[in-house]
Structure formats: C-alpha cells, structure tokens
Amino acid sequence: MSSDALAQLRQTFFEECDEQLAELESGLLQMQDGATDSETVNAVFRAVHSVKGGAGAFKLTTLVSFAHVFETALDEIRSDKLEAGPSLMKAMLRASDVLADLVSAARNGDDVDAALWRGLADEIAGFCGKEKAAPVSAAAPAGFTPEPLAFTPQPLAFTPQPMAFTPQPMALPSLTPAPAAEDAQAGGGLRILFRPRIELYEKANDAVVLLRELERLGAMRVTCDLSEVPPLDALDPHGACLGFDIRLVTDRDEQAVREVFEFCEEDCDLVIRREAAPAAEAAAAPDPAAILNALRPAPKDTPADPPAAAPAAGNPAEPQAADKTAAKPADPARAAEEAAAQRAAATPAPATIRVDLDRVDRLINLVGELVINQAMLAQAVQGADGARDPAVSGGLDELDQLTREIQESVMAIRAQPLKPLFQRMSRIVREVADATGKKVRLITDGEWTEVDKTVVERLADPLTHMIRNAIDHGLEKPADRLAAGKPEEGVVRLSAAHRSGRVVIQISDDGAGVNREKVRAIAVGKGLVAADAQLSESDIDNLIFLPGFSTTEKISAISGRGVGMDVVKRSIHALSGRIFLKSRRGQGSEFTLSLPLTLAVLDGMVVTVDGQTLVAPLSAIVETMSLDAGRLRAFGASNAVIADRDGFVPIIDTAAELGFRAHRRVEGGDKGVALLVESEGGGRSALVVDAIQDQRQVVIKSLETNYGRVPGVAAATILGDGRVALILDVDALVARARGAATEPLLAAAG
Amino acid sequence: MTQTVLTVDDSRTMRDMLRVTLEESGYRVIQAADGLLGLEALKGERPDVIVTDINMPNLDGFGFIEAVRKDGRLAGVPILVLTTESDAALKNRARAAGATGWITKPFEQTRLVDVVRRVAA
C-alpha cells in the first residue's frame, strides 16, 4: 500500500475515532441514567470495538491494550454477565475520557505515561472478576482425530452418463501423473485422503478450490473415489459423495498442507500422512477432464430452488448475538429489516456526504461575489433609471431574493451543530467536579443548534474556561450548599438557540453568584477602578472582564492558568460576538454569549467619514445619537464628551483617528452622528462620523491577503458601486484613541 | 475476468482498508456498512467472495451470514468473517451460521488477499 494511501487511512481512522468516542460517551451517559436496552449497550460495545480494531491495524499497542480491557467489560455487560452498577459506570466514563486521551496521543505520536491508564485498566478488569484481562488463548484445535479410512481408490473406468447439470471444465494443467521415477523419491511424499461432507459445500467451500490450493505446494496426483456415488438418477447434485486420494510431492511440511484445509477441517474427513509414493502406479492414468467433471456439481446452474439439504443453521441452543437480530424467525432478514425500519422511524438518519472543506470555502467565496455583483447591478440599474421599467425592477427584486436565499443555503453548509462541543464540556464538568470535590450535573439544551464551523471551533476555549469557572468559583462545596438549603448537587446549564439572526449561548450555574464586595475590592486593589467610584451591581459584575483581573489569589490548576475572563471576552469579540453577565447573590450567575451565525458576512452600518465610506460592525454599536449641543461638553484641551443615559462618554474623532485629517474638537451643533460603542476593556465611547448611509449585510473581504494589517481596520468589503469600503475595527480604534495601544497595532506600526 | 468482493463492516476505517488492499490486488470491491445494507447490496450483485465483520448495528455478522445462506441464489458464494484475535467461540458460531472461513483482525494485507484468493472459485 502506498504511503499516501496509508496516511489517508490513518486520517480516516482518527476521524472515525472522534465519532466513536462521541457515541461512546453519549451511550455511557445513557447507561448511567438507567438505559439497559441491548441496543444502547451494543452501540457502546461496538464503539470501543471499532476503535480497538483500527488501533490494531495501525499497531497502536497502548490503545489496543486499554481498549481491550474496556471492550471485555462491555462484552460482559452486554451478555448479562456483569451488571452496570454506579461505580462501574463511573469507572467506564473515566475510561472513555482516558481512551480519548490515548487516541489523541496516538494521533500526535506522543508517548503516554502508563500511570494514566494502567490503574484504571486494572480497576475495570477487577470488575470483570479477573486480575488482569488475560489474553484470549489461541483457539484449541478442532479436536479431530483422523481415523484411517479403509477405502481403496478405484481406477476410473466408467462412461459418464449425461447429467442434469453442465460440467464446467477447469484448466488444471499440472494434474498429470508424475513420472514414476520421481515417485521413488520418498522424501517429499505426502498422502492426503480427503472426503468432504455436505457441510463443506454448504459453507461454499469447494473441493476443486482446495485441490487447486494443494497444487501450489507441489506436484500432485489425484484419484477420485466414486465408491459412494449413488446411481445417477438418485444423485443429489448438492450431496457430498466424492472422496479424494491425493499424492503430493512437496518440500513443504504437513502443517502447510493442513493449512489448506484450515477452514473446513471439521466439515470433512481428512488424513494427512507422510508416505513414499509407490514406485509404479497403475497404468490406467485417470483422465483429468473426467475427474473434474465429476468434481464440480456446478452450483451456478442449479435450479432456483434452495438446496434440499437444510443448511446447518448452528446450534439452536446458542443464544443469538443481539435481541434485535430477531433470532429465530423463519425469515431473519425480513424480521431484522422490520426492526430496523422501526428504529429508522424513531431516529431518521439524514443522508450525508463528505465534502472537502476547500470546495465549500470556494463555493462560499463565489456566492459572496454573486452577492456583490448583484448589488452592483442593482445600483447601476438604479443609476441608469432602468428601475422605471417594471420588468427590470421586478427582475432585480427576484434576483435579490434568489441571491439572498443562495447565500443562506451556502452559509448553512458550513453550519455545524454545537453537540460535539457540548459533549466536550460534559467531560470538562466531570474532571473539574472531581478535582474540586464538588458534585455537579450538566444539563444541556439546544445542542443541535447550528453555527458556522469556524465559530464552533473558536468557542471551545472560552466555553471551557467559563464552565471551569462556574464549577470552581461559582458552585459551592456540597456541605455549604446543604447549609444554604440547596441540593448537594450543583447544576450547570449550557444552552444554545437561534434568536433574531444570531446564536445565543448561555452558561449558568446555581451557585453563590458573584461576590460583589470581593470583586470590587480586588478591582480597587489592582487599580482597575477608583476606590470611591460609583458602580452599579452590573458594573461590578462586569469588572471581572477587565484585563488583569483574577479572583484567585493563588493560581489554581483548574481555572487560573493565567487566563482571565478578559481573554474570554476578547475571544468572543473576535468572533464579532458579545458577552454579558447577570448574577444574583446566593442564586447563581448566567453568562450570555451572542454570536453571529457566520464569519463571512457582517451586519454593518455604512457611514461616511471625511467623505470616505466606511462600515462599522452593527454588533459593536449600542445606539446612535445626534450631536446636540445640549449633550456635548468640552473636556480637556481638545476633547469632548457626550451624555448617554448613564453618564458621560468620551468622543472619538474617527476621521482624525484614521489619519484622514487633523484632529478637531467636536462642538454642539456640528453636522454628524455619534455612534455609541461598547468595546472590551474600554467601556463606552462615541465615534463621530459625518453621516449614516444605511444598514446592510456586507461580505467580508480580507485586506491582509494582498496588503497587510491596517490599524483601526478589521477588513474590507465591496459596496454596490464596486468600490472598496473599509470595515472598522472598533475595539482597536477605541484603544488607540485612548492611548492604550493593543499588541497587534504595535506589530503593524511602520 | 475481474472478481468482485463485497465487504461488510460498520467501521469506515476497516472498510477503507479492505477496499484499498483488495483493489490494489485487482479485485472490484463493493461495500456495505451493516448486515442489512449488505443484503441490499446483494440484491443486485453476486460477488465472488463476501467479507464481513461480526459486530455491526441493524444486522450483525451472524444474522447476515444466515440470511445469505438461506438465499439459494447465493449458494456457493464464499463468506469470510473478520474476527479479533483467535476467539474460538466466535469462529465456531460463524461457521455454524455458514461462514466459509475467517480472517483475524488486524489483518496482514497479504494474508487477506491470500485468503480471498483461496476461497474464490
């Protein structure tokens, strides 16, 4: 196999492992919740079995060893030899986590510390009643004692009568008698007496095929024993009535010969012994063609009726593999089909195809072009007064509608359910709960909500951090919870839903809520806020998002990896999302994330700044305000502030910030509009622009592909007039204006 | 003439491995992901050899083999089962159901091709 093919297979394996691991965890959780039906248990078994199978093929020995123990226990559970009690299930869930880790390590080629899994493997093996899972011993030989058969081969001297089947001639060119002289060499001579029973044929083994195999081992002479062949009119074409006396001259040993018969040893009478071939054979050499004619019952030409002899359908006393295969009906295939149809009705599996991500991206780009082109066309037609013609304007409207629908459909291709992400959180909850000694239950809702693939991937870290936080800081220890009149087990709720064109994800816990005194004190202590600042409850809650804030004095291994909520907020903002916190003392906290459905388009406000057209992301804008004299106040040497409902907010001269013109202090009555924005770390600011043109969805185009980073600019888009408009990076703009340069800006500075 | 092998296994990785190995040796390969789909595939094809796994959803290896053996049209088609290690009980059960032979997983490519060749008429 080429190394490319092997690499591809390896990749397929690891992809499949991911799917199996998800199935495994999901099934185990159901079992833990009480599901005992064989379907669930078998699915769990098969998941581990598949991982083990593939791992074996790639010689991933650690993975195989661990999976084997796991699989053995599951096998015992599914055959009712072992009960799935709570402590076993807990161990199994841990095992599924460890298995995932081992798969990861195998994928990356990392070494694995045996301590990681040996203990757990032993524990699980202990449940199975064995010290360690003993390797299954090699199959005992079939226990067949060959008995010497007392039959004398008869030379063939009969005339074949026409039979009801057409003999198939087979070319076995070497089936000719070996010269007598060579027979005299005793050394390589084996005598094989072979009489198939009907079971051999019923299992689609074939005497001709076996003889052909033997032939590969050396020179062969075959005599066919027809002594048991009944009269022709009583001959059953499917019967077994032929015996073979084979003389084989080979330098292979008996074992090699026996191996030829390995599949059917139990279905025939077989004797193999070493024998010097007789010096001279009877002169009547058998006619090969005649032998072959007799050998082949030619099943292909038999009438359509199933063979009269019933197939050996196995020991009726043996239990069938799984209840769902409907063990003993007259028509197992039909019954199984019905059972499967019922299952299919319960959970319809949608047909899927696998597509290269590159192709999807290309399609999305093309649709983006289409959207731009369509806008340009509409604008051009408008400008040329073409819109007067109802056919044209009608056509354009339809085009607009179609384009919109195509875009939505294409965006939906990259949409993925959040389920795998939520499942990962399930594991995080287990680990953190264990590590902190708290009892936690994770409830998820809306895991089938779909989000763009990139968004799903980039949500993993922030969600993980928030879940860890919720358990580590939010939830109280079991004793404290009881003392507070709460159930011992804390609940963390993770939910997702689509709401007005965005995805809303909520993480809540029923813990102690934000300790506002503590948070305020820490913020003051770190100089993040003035000691006498007037802060509302919600203001205090949001202090945790400030850079440099951390409520743990000591960095705990759980949530304090030097990562704070400010990083989480920045990650969410990088996804054009927003994050809010609501908390009630003693009752718990709730984080709400609001994210766009996709990163390829943006809802924007098209504005004019110093004659230039720019786009401001709608997600950053809280509201827009006019520049009434009544709201404006001068501030400092050259700045101004504007009143919003909570207080005064600094004004940022957008045109100056972008380097279009020199800085001017905004005065009351100036022509222009203030965009009130909320940015991470900087609270609120008012970006002053000349005018607002309109609000629309724009396709995001990269500036970095052909140019690079520009301070204050996130990306670009192409407007209906074909011109490029820059999309503002509100956070960067505000940060720069306020004098606190963020890192990316420094790197881009000339 | 090119011989056809039907491979039935619920593991994508295993199906791919079987397919690549057999195609490289000149076989035409048709695939199914479980016993029921295997029976579906057999409605339109009479392969020269069938290779099937045991543990599969919807219809497992044993059920599949039994169903095939009940179909007179498919009499004489060799069926090879994929078994792990050398589990004797599983092998016997497969044979009782009508399997022609077996291949242990993980399989050596040459061995797979050899066994398929051996049983194919």
Added chain:
Amino acid sequence: MSDTKDAPSAAPIELVAFRIGAQEYCVDIMAVREIRGWTPATTLPHAPAFVQGVINLRGAVLPIVDLSARLGLGAAAPTERHVTIVVQIAEQVVGLLVDAVSDILTVTPDQMRVTPDVASETTRQFVKGVFAMEGRMISLIELDQVLPQDQREAA
C-alpha cells in the same frame, strides 16, 4: 572568453515597458497579471504616501502603489489616463500606478547593464539594472522592494 553562450543567459525574456513622467521603466512580463485603466482607490488609514489605497479587482481587494512616488519621482495626480499594471509579488497581488504602457520588449539577460552611478539612492533601491535600446534607457524594476517593508510577507 567563450564564443558560444550558455542557454540560460541567451534565453530571451519579455518585459512590459512603461512611462513615468519622462522616464521609462519595465517589469518582467511573467509577473504581470493584467493591465487596467485607472479606478479611484479607497484610502487606507495611516498608509505611506506612495500607497494610493485599495481597489476592487473582480472581488479581490488590491493595494495600488503610486510607482512615481515610490521611486522618489514625486506623487502622481492620478487621472483617468493613468494605467494600472497588476503584478504578482510573491503571494500578493498589487497594482502599480503608471502614466502609460509603452510596449513589450524582448531582451536577453546579458543585454542588461548595471545601473548608472548618477542614479539616486532611492532609484538604486528599486532598479535591478537598465536596458539600452534604440536610444532609450529602460530601467528594470525590482518588484520585491515595491511594497512597504512591514506589509511584505516574511521571506
């Protein structure tokens, strides 16, 4: 001195020659993607003076470099009569604003002469060498130098 020339130095290359003011320059045709008229560019904040802005080229956002300014010859006042030569520099596609394209020349590399000493520093930075043809002096532009330092991709 060998009287037969090796194949590589004799293999002809094609150059696109263009005018900036009264001077002539050229670029390797292999780098040229297309030649377009002038379209007004969208200004980029905080960009160096020789970066006119960006334009839309069939859906891609393309920076436009005022080659006159870049070469130290003074900023151009672009009009509809100007021409944009779209070139590929490494992984980036860039538009060069020039006055007009004059013609396509076929030369061999051994015809290239060293840049004369009288050329200014700026010019020397961007010019690989010069070709003398029919009384004209056409300078070959070193494209790798054209984009601003910090916007170039890491080598």
